[in-house]
Amino acid sequence: MSAPELDLYYYDACPYCQRVLSVIKKHKIKVIYKDIYEGTANLEKLRYITGRKTTPCLFINGDPMFESFDIMAWLEKNLDKLEKTV
Ligand SMILES: N[C@@H](CCC(=O)N[C@@H](CS)C(=O)NCC(=O)O)C(=O)O
Incomplete structure (x- = not known):
């Protein structure tokens, strides 16, 4: 089975x-970064799909997950299935 696609909606000061x-950095997990304050498209998409602008939000194969601790726990639990950088 292929690794899930991960899109992280975030911003640096959060x-x-x-x-x-x-x-993500500790385990070198491959993620597509969506800075919500880089232009307007990422924030608009986050709001359009979820009805919220809360970050972090991790899309796992298109399904949004909120709550930093839930996201961290999911990443740690699924490490062996995730694509890594380098
Ligand atoms: N309990 C949440 C808190 C997330 C949160 O409050 N994020 C702030 C940014 S630091 C936010 O997006 N606030 C705006 C909003 O929720 O509309 C978590 O741990 O992920």
């Missing part, structure tokens, strides 16, 4: 995002 980013 402390909850930083928690999630530290897990």
Whole structure:
């Protein structure tokens, strides 16, 4: 089975995002980064799909997951199935 596609909606000054980013970096997990304040498209898409603008939000094969601790736990639990960088 192929690795799930992971899209992380985040912004740098968000402390909850930083928690999630530290897990992503620690395990070198491949993620597509969607900075919600880089232009307007990412924030618009997040709001359009979820009705919220809360970050972090991790899309796992298109399904949104909120809550930094839930995201971190999911990443750690599914590490062996995730694509890594380098
Ligand atoms: N309990 C959430 C808190 C997330 C949160 O409050 N994020 C802030 C940014 S630091 C936010 O998006 N606030 C705006 C909103 O929820 O509309 C988590 O741990 O992920």
